[in-house]
Amino acid sequence: MDLIITNTAIITGDGTTLHPTGQIGIANGQIAAISVGQEQLSMPGIPMLDAGGATSFPGVINGHAHGCIHGPAMPSGSKPLLPSDVSYFRNRHLLGGTTTLLNVCGLSLPHEVDGGRQASHPLRIFVTTAHTAHSVSAALDLDGSGLGQRHLTATVEEAIESGAVALGEGGGGQTLGGGAQDYRFLPQAILKTTDILIEARDARRLKELLLGRTLKDPTFPLDTQFIALCDELGRLRRSTAETVAKTIAGSVMKPVRNALLGLAELAEASARTGLTAILHNAVPSAEHILGLARAMPSARLIAAHCNHPSFTPEEAVVTARLLRDAGVLIDVSTLDCISTHWRNTAENLDALISEGLVDTLSTDFAGGHWDGILEAVHRMIVSGQLSAPKAVALATGNVASVFGAFHNAGRLEVGKRADITIADSLNVSRVRHVIIGGRPVVQDGVIISTAQHNDPVHRKPELPV
Ligand SMILES: [Zn+2]
Incomplete structure (x- = not known):
């Protein structure tokens, strides 16, 4: 001993x-x-x-994290994070009780975990692959500035051969018109075409008025409410409403179309390789994931962050139940909903937990403001939602059995x-x-x-x- x-x-x-x-x-x-x-x-x-x-x-197994490797970041294939940010996030995960972490920025390659740097770290970090044609196209539509030739030509099978243990993340807040559009890409695009800088919550209001919550192509002439909102935002004058609308549609819809095709490619890859595929579950993708699960019962799918803030609590529950009935595993993420409360509250998480619909608990990224997994576990225990063994299992034994990839960890x-x-x-x-x-x-x-x-x-x- x-x-x-x-x-x-x-x-x-x-x-x-x-x-x-x-x-x-x-x-x-x-x-x-x-x-x-x-x-x-x-x-x-x-x-x-x-x-x-x-x-x-x-040791906690975090099955959905970003920002812990030195390769291209996020499903948008963005530039790698600063090395100091990577080490900060790794330290936070480790000090928060995580021993195994799956980084799901799927367009990086397995050897880029440490990116040739000396900076080794005791956290066990595994990676996924999302190297399919349309996942790459969605990234390029929006950003792709971190992608080199190797990332563009690699296949899922090659990435698995060199160490990737799961598939995904298929889609993301960036490519599926979510939060990152609101706080980053839309303000950037609108600034570029109108010279006006808007705030994230206004970007979201404009986006939802124009495209609806499920993100459908806009119709012209423009809805009067949309024009009124452009007006209300003051500096966005009526005369620019059409420009704003075209800018929003251009920024959001092209990557959305490709990302949805990418989800299907990853589900097919799961059926083909037997690996689990993590798919970004939010209002714009939920129905699509359900369709894929029903059409491909041999695919092993995880619906990521089923407590996504695009859902109401009722929608989160109904969606998770339909997905689970179709054989999809239900993941929830802490996001920033436990203590930070930047863009998320715990309502959807609580609703899913109290309905007994959750298989696994992860952090996701929340723009780097993610709350710790054990903060969420503690909250579930003290509020009486779950027994301590049940709450702990969501982030340990359950994750190990869902992925079957972490070399005997989790119990x-x-x-x-x-x-x-x-x-x-x-x-x-x-x-x-x-x-x-x-x-x-x-x-x-x-x-x-x-x-x-x-x-x-x-x-x-x-x-x-
Ligand atoms: Zn996601």
């Missing part, structure tokens, strides 16, 4: 088991023994970690990977220690190791140019 955790409660990640007191023995990066109650594993000479009554549970059981988060028993978002592959990497709330884990996943050959 290499390490024994003593004086700890244990939540195993199976959705039901909580041992109020126990010990965990670790050997060779795996869980070698678990004792519950008074039985002692301790043996002379073996290092001990006294958890002081805190709770041990499987605290003998023979599983020793990826363990130890947190305050009264508030699991207060993470004290994190162990990855049997090695302590966070101790008393501080990252103590920058060394990369020794999984084979990042050691695969680069894709040929």
